[in-house]
Every structure is written in structure tokens, then in C-alpha cells.
Amino acid sequence: MALPTFPLETKTPAQEALRDEVRAFLAEALSDLPARERARSWTGFDADFSKKLGERGWLGMTLPKEYGGHDRSAVDRHIVVEELLAAGAPVAAHWIADRQSAPLILRHGTEEQRRTILPRIAAGTCFFGIGMSEAGSGSDLASARTRAERTADGYVLNGTKLWTTYAHKAHYMIVFCRTGQAESRYGGFSQVLVDMSLPGISVSPVLDIAGEHHFNEVSFDNVLLPPDALLGKEGDGWAQVMSELAFERSGPDRFLSSFVLVDELLRCLKRMPGPAETSDLGRMVARLMVLRQMSLSVAGRLARGEQPVLAAAIVKDLGALFEQDVPEIARRVLREDASDLEYAAVFRRILLAAPSFSLRGGTREILRGIIARGLGLR
Amino acid sequence: MDSSTYSMVLETSEKLFAGRGGEGFDPALWSAAEEAGFPLALLSEEHGGFGFSAREAFAPVRVAAACAVALPLGETLLANWVASQAGLGTLDGPVALAWSGVEAVPFGRHLRRVVCLSELDGGVGLSLLHPAAELWHPGTNHAGEERDMLIATEPVAPQARVAMSPVALRAVMSTLRTVQMAGAIEAVADMCLRYCNEREQFGRPLGKFQAIQHQLAILATHSCAATVAADMAVAAFETLATQGEEVFIPTAAAAKLRAAEAATAAASIAHQVHGAIGFSEEYPLHPLTRRLWSWRDEDGSESQWAAYLANWAQTHSERGLWPALTACDLAKVA
Numbered sequence: 001m002a003l004p005t006f007p008l009e010t011k012t013p014a015q016e017a018l019r020d021e022v023r024a025f026l027a028e029a030l031s032d033l034p035a036r037e038r039a040r041s042w043t044g045f046d047a048d049f050s051k052k053l054g055e056r057g058w059l060g061m062t063l064p065k066e067y068g069g070h071d072r073s074a075v076d077r078h079i080v081v082e083e084l085l086a087a088g089a090p091v092a093a094h095w096i097a098d099r100q101s102a103p104l105i106l107r108h109g110t111e112e113q114r115r116t117i118l119p120r121i122a123a124g125t126c127f128f129g130i131g132m133s134e135a136g137s138g139s140d141l142a143s144a145r146t147r148a149e150r151t152a153d154g155y156v157l158n159g160t161k162l163w164t165t166y167a168h169k170a171h172y173m174i175v176f177c178r179t180g181q182a183e184s185r186y187g188g189f190s191q192v193l194v195d196m197s198l199p200g201i202s203v204s205p206v207l208d209i210a211g212e213h214h215f216n217e218v219s220f221d222n223v224l225l226p227p228d229a230l231l232g233k234e235g236d237g238w239a240q241v242m243s244e245l246a247f248e249r250s251g252p253d254r255f256l257s258s259f260v261l262v263d264e265l266l267r268c269l270k271r272m273p274g275p276a277e278t279s280d281l282g283r284m285v286a287r288l289m290v291l292r293q294m295s296l297s298v299a300g301r302l303a304r305g306e307q308p309v310l311a312a313a314i315v316k317d318l319g320a321l322f323e324q325d326v327p328e329i330a331r332r333v334l335r336e337d338a339s340d341l342e343y344a345a346v347f348r349r350i351l352l353a354a355p356s357f358s359l360r361g362g363t364r365e366i367l368r369g370i371i372a373r374g375l376g377l378r
Numbered sequence: 379m380d381s382s383t384y385s386m387v388l389e390t391s392e393k394l395f396a397g398r399g400g401e402g403f404d405p406a407l408w409s410a411a412e413e414a415g416f417p418l419a420l421l422s423e424e425h426g427g428f429g430f431s432a433r434e435a436f437a438p439v440r441v442a443a444a445c446a447v448a449l450p451l452g453e454t455l456l457a458n459w460v461a462s463q464a465g466l467g468t469l470d471g472p473v474a475l476a477w478s479g480v481e482a483v484p485f486g487r488h489l490r491r492v493v494c495l496s497e498l499d500g501g502v503g504l505s506l507l508h509p510a511a512e513l514w515h516p517g518t519n520h521a522g523e524e525r526d527m528l529i530a531t532e533p534v535a536p537q538a539r540v541a542m543s544p545v546a547l548r549a550v551m552s553t554l555r556t557v558q559m560a561g562a563i564e565a566v567a568d569m570c571l572r573y574c575n576e577r578e579q580f581g582r583p584l585g586k587f588q589a590i591q592h593q594l595a596i597l598a599t600h601s602c603a604a605t606v607a608a609d610m611a612v613a614a615f616e617t618l619a620t621q622g623e624e625v626f627i628p629t630a631a632a633a634k635l636r637a638a639e640a641a642t643a644a645a646s647i648a649h650q651v652h653g654a655i656g657f658s659e660e661y662p663l664h665p666l667t668r669r670l671w672s673w674r675d676e677d678g679s680e681s682q683w684a685a686y687l688a689n690w691a692q693t694h695s696e697r698g699l700w701p702a703l704t705a706c707d708l709a710k711v712a
């Protein structure tokens with residue numbers, strides 16, 4: 001059968017040292033951040049914190065040195081990312097840029113684009129938004145209507161993107177749009193690099209079910225783009241966006257979003273009298289331990305230059321289920337929680353964030369479709 | 379690890395076990411497995427093994443499980459490993475480990491000997507028994523594999539001991555079930571995929587229906603998780619001498635739990651997508667699913683290991699769970 005393989009990674013002393021170093025830094029840097037804030041996981045935004053990470057060489061880790069990066073392996077990056085997420089560090093500012101925009105620019109950008117942008121991403125001072133979804137185009141991304149029309153001096157961009165995370169803080173957005181006539185369903189698309197300070201761009205907040213503002217609606221009204229705004233090749237947008245999604249789907253952010261609640265739960269259990277039924281807790285820890293190794297294995301395959309699309313989809317699907325189960329397990333394991341205000345705040349934050357875990361980055365159904373294709377069923 | 383040895387072991391095992399699945403112990407197949415050296419594969423060369431890695435040594439067990447073969451292969455493997463740790467030399471198989479007391483002994487009536495285990499202070503005591511046939515009270519697991527009770531004999535003083543905590547040895551024994559589950563789940567997934575590509579309803583193969591595709595996708599995720607779980611447990615077993623019980627026990631417990639969860643899901647999906655044919659005696663699905671239902675709870679039930687791991691997480695949560703988790707990451711075999 002066409003199941004993907006997950007060769008186990010083994011840790012090296014250098015990797016252990018890296019982990020310890022990050023952990024020590026975080027213990028210090030986050031000592032004043034209450035659990036309810038850490039529970040925001042990778043939607044917690046703090047530009048200063050991102051800059052500090054950049055100074056320590058923990059952003060753009062896999063980028064070549066000549067572009068401000070650190071020539072580290074995907075496994076090293078995985079270790080840093082895991083530590084950040086487990087600690088509930090506020091990583092949102094640089095998250096998208098570091099995770100997917102930088103590798104995309106490295107792979108498809110011009111030399112000029114790499115030189116001007118990548119060092120700033122690695123420094124933690126340049127933030128990105130993902131311009132894929134639209135009101136009429138979610139899972140079915142190929143129905144996107146935003147359009148960049150070629151002119152004598154570049155492009156004119158028109159259309160509206162939706163759900164764009166932190167567009168209101170982003171310096172750039174990579175917009176997936178039509179540039180040509182579609183000779184096929186996936187043809188005629190390109191990706192353009194849009195400087196968010198250009199005239200004609202309006203960003204309006206969309207609040208989530210907790211009343212929080214992270215995503216937005218972004219309208220482009222005759223935005224004039226220079227010719228070098230094109231990222232990659234005109235007409236190659238579909239293939240590029242699919243490889244971008246592979247980066248977006250492969251990391252530990254796909255199973256650690258609710259880890260702060262796991263920690264809080266354990267903290268409360270320590271004070272709880274009486275023998276609560278904890279076997280659900282044991283099962284939860286077991287799932288987490290195996291997920292970690294699966295995710296590390298994907299990082300190992302990335303580090304060896306492979307493109308483990310199917311393996312990443314499997315980890316994301318299992319990871320989202322895990323993240324979403326955490327609050328439900330917490331409810332079963334902990335009999336009373338109302339007396340602990342911090343726990344209650346963390347619980348609510350994660351409960352209200354949980355529905356998004358199996359939507360963002362490709363829905364559960366879309367991932368299962370990808371897995372089914374990998375199994376040769378479609 | 380030499381990956382060519384691994385594939386060679388897989389290939390030899392597949393040749394030997396394919397199509398040999400059955401309800402009860404098969405003496406002819408046992409002799410063939412013995413001839414191939416599988417039951418001693420965990421031993422070092424000087425003890426009569428091949429100096430295989432643990433992953434290579436467990437490979438035949440995985441394949442035997444995938445083929446629903448009823449043999450005390452893993453049992454003999456582990457009994458010999460324990461015996462060599464205790465300086466008892468090589469034991470002719472079939473042989474199995476059994477905790478003294480009331481637990482059923484796998485394939486009891488077919489064993490040449492039983493390595494009877496007792497909990498000692500700071501270790502496990504071993505005594506070799508040769509129970510007479512009439513001392514076995516026959517029983518089976520859900521899959522019809524022999525699980526026999528030894529009718530109480532006079533207590534025997536331990537002849538030897540291993541310096542290993544009883545729970546670590548239980549975790550070693552549970553790893554056998556984890557490996558078996560991983561093998562059988564993969565075989566179940568394979569069988570489902572083939573069936574859904576062949577069987578047509580409403581003018582299309584079942585596998586063309588999205589509802590079925592998603593069930594098979596879920597099955598695939600569980601199969602991958604179970605395989606990784608088994609690999610983790612075996613790898614931690616391999617580094618037991620260097621990384622210690624503190625890494626091995628929680629890893630093996632997590633692996634057994636995760637594989638058991640996968641087993642439950644796999645069996646349920648497999649029977650659903652197969653329809654009535656999969657519920658019939660003649661169809662070769664139930665030898666796998668019935669084994670999965672049994673192995674989930676053998677050598678420590680799912681609830682027992684869940685309680686163990688919950689307790690482990692709670693006692694290690696002083697500095698937070700996270701450092702305890704990363705401390706279990708595998709180091710290279712020295």
C-alpha cells in the first residue's frame with residue numbers, strides 16, 4: 001500500500017544544546033506572560049519578541065547565510081518552533097513569513113527579491129500575510145477571482161481577499177490571483193508580492209467567535225504593482241501555491257496549538273483532591289508523544305530535500321484532532337475548574353479557538369482528500 | 379542501521395508467513411521459523427543470535443502478525459532476551475515469559491518451558507518451569523490464539539534475576555503487542571484498500587465514494603501512527619542500556635496506547651467498509667481484527683497503561699510536561 005514512511009529521527013548533542021538554549025531564553029523572556037496570554041499560541045502577536053528571536057538566529061534558520069539566514073536544517077528549525085509553541089510564545093508577527101513566505105521567496109523569487117526581503121524576515125522585522133482565500137473561494141482555491149492585469153508598467157490588482165491573518169500588521173502579502181486566461185482549471189494563476197503600503201489597499205477587521213481580531217478582509221482597488229512584484233513565473237501560480245501549502249502544513253503548529261491547556265490541566269490536577277479518572281489523560285499524552293515523533297520525522301524528510309506532502313497531511317489531520325480533543329479531555333479529567341481563574345481563562349480561549357484548528361491551512365475534508373489521493377483512490 | 383538487512387529480514391519473513399495464517403499453533407511453521415533463526419534474533423552473536431538491531435529482530439514478528447500467523451515467535455524472542463540478560467543461556471523454543479499468578483500464558487500448552495517471573499526488590503526473579511500437559515487449563519483470546527492458565531503448582535524459588543524493574547519488563551512485553559498491532563493494522567488497511575478498489579456498488583468501485591475515501595484516509599492516519607508507535611517502542615528498547623528505563627517505559631506505554639487506539643479505529647472502519655462479507659467466517663479479515671481486539675488489552679490493558687502514563691505525566695509535571703516529553707526523544711544507539 002502507498003502509505004508514507006516516517007523514519008524516526010534521533011537527537012544529536014548539538015540539537016539537545018539548541019533545545020536547552022531556546023528553553024532557557026524562553027523561561028526568562030516569558031516569565032511575566034500569564035498562561036491566558038500564552039494560550040493564544042501562534043496567534044499571539046509581539047513584534048519586539050520576534051525581533052529578539054531574530055537577533056538570536058532563530059528565524060530564517062533554514063535560509064542560506066547569504067540571505068541573512070543560518071543554513072540550519074529543517075530539524076533544527078523544528079526544535080526551535082516546538083519550544084516556542086510549547087512555551088506559548090507570542091510568535092504571530094513573524095510566523096507566516098518564517099514558515100512559508102521565506103521558503104517560497106527563496107525557491108521562486110528573483111535575486112533582487114531574495115536580497116531585499118529574506119534578511120529582514122530572518123531579522124524578525126518583516127511580516128507577511130497569506131492572500132489565498134476569498135469570500136467565494138475557500139477550499140476551492142482555483143475559483144479565486146482576484147486579478148492582476150498586466151500593463152506597460154507592471155500590474156493593476158483588483159479583488160478582495162478574506163480571512164487574511166494579521167494583514168493589518170503585515171508588510172507584504174503574497175496574493176494568489178489570476179493573471180491570464182485560464183486554458184485549464186488550474187491555469188492562468190500567479191502569485192504577486194504586494195507591498196501593503198501601496199495606495200488602493202484597504203484592510204478591515206473580521207472578528208472571530210471570541211471577539212478577537214486576527215483575520216481581515218483585504219480589498220485591492222486598482223493597486224498599481226511594479227513589474228517586479230511578480231513572484232515566480234506568470235502562470236505557475238497554482239503549482240507554487242501548492243508547494244507553499246506543503247510548508248504551511250508540515251510543522252508542529254499543527255498539533256501544539258492547545259498545549260498550554262495541557263500544562264494548565266496538569267497544574268490544576270496537582271491540587272485536585274480525590275482520585276479523578278485520568279486514563280483519558282494518559283491516552284492524550286500517548287497521542288502527543290507519537291505525534292511529536294511523526295512531525296519530527298517529516299522535518300527530517302524535509303531536511304533531506306524530500307517533499308513529504310502526504311506525510312504532512314497525515315500529521316496535520318491527526319494533529320488537529322488532537323488539539324481539538326484537548327479541551328474536551330480536560331473537561332472529562334478535571335471535575336471542578338471554576339475556582340481557578342487562570343485555568344478558566346485558558347480553557348475558554350482554547351475552547352473558542354478549537355474550531356479553527358481543522359479549518360485553517362486546509363480543512364479536514366480537504367486533507368483527507370489529499371490522503372485519499374495519496375492512497376491512489378482519486 | 380543497515381537497511382538492507384532489514385529488508386532482507388522482511389522478505390524472508392514474508393516468504394515464510396504469507397498465506398500461513400490460522401487459528402491455532404502450527405508446529406510445522408514453528409520449525410520453519412526456528413530454522414530461519416527468528417526466535418533468537420534479539421541475541422548477540424556470542425549468545426547464538428545474529429547481532430541484529432532490535433528493529434530487525436522484531437521485523438518477523440510484525441510480518442507474522444500481518445499474516446495472522448499463530449506462533450509464539452515474539453514470546454520466544456523476548457524470553458530468550460530475558461534469559462540471556464540473566465545469564466541463563468539459550469532456551470529452546472517455544473518458550474514464553476509469564477508472571478507468576480493468575481495471568482494467562484500465551485500458547486501455554488505448546489511451550490517447552492515457561493520463564494516464570496516474580497517481582498523482587500530491585501529486579502525480577504526468573505525460574506524455568508516445564509509444566510506437565512495436564513497442568514494447563516486451556517483458554518483462548520478473542521482470536522482463538524491459545525491463552526492457557528497454569529494450574530497453580532508449588533511456588534518455585536527464583537533461579538536467576540534480572541536487574542530491571544518489573545514495570546520495565548512489562549513494558550518490554552507490551553512492546554511485542556505494539557509491534558503486532560502495527561503489523562496487523564497495516565495489513566487491515568491494505569486489505570480495505572484493495573477491497574474498496576474492487577468492489578462495485580452503484581456502478582462504481584466503493585473507493586470512488588468520498589465517504590469511503592475519508593474512512594480509508596482515517597484508517598491510513600491510524601496505521602501510520604501505529605507504525606511510528608511501534609518503531610518508537612522498539613527504538614527505545616534498543617537504547618534501554620544507554621537511555622535507561624526512564625525513557626523506555628513511558629515511550630513503550632505511549633506506543634502501546636497509541637497502537638491500541640489505532641487498532642480500535644482500524645477494526646471498526648475495516649468492518650464497515652467491507653460490509654457483510656467481512657463479517658463472514660470465510661473472509662480473512664477477522665483473523666486480523668480479532669487479534670487486534672485481543673492485543674489491545676494483552677500485556678497490560680489499555681486502561682492500565684493509560685493510568686500508568688497519566689500518573690507519569692502528573693509526577694513529571696513539576697517543571698511542566700514538556701521537558702519530560704523531550705527527554706524521551708531518542709538518541710542514536712551508541
Ligand SMILES: Cc1cc2nc3c(=O)[nH]c(=O)nc-3n(C[C@H](O)[C@H](O)[C@H](O)COP(=O)(O)OP(=O)(O)OC[C@H]3O[C@@H](n4cnc5c(N)ncnc54)[C@H](O)[C@@H]3O)c2cc1C
Binds near residue numbers: 132134162356364
Ligand atoms: C483562523 C483562520 C485563519 C485563516 N487565515 C487565512 C489566511 O491568513 N489567509 C488565507 O488565505 N486564508 C485563511 N484562512 C481561510 C482558510 O484557508 C479557509 O477557511 C479554508 O481554506 C476553508 O475555506 P472556507 O472557510 O471558505 O470553507 P469552505 O471551502 O466553504 O468549506 C466549508 C466546509 O465544506 C467542506 N468542503 C468544501 N469542499 C469540499 C469538498 N470538495 N468535499 C468535501 N467537503 C468539502 C469543508 O471541508 C468545510 O468543512 C483562515 C481560516 C481560519 C479559520
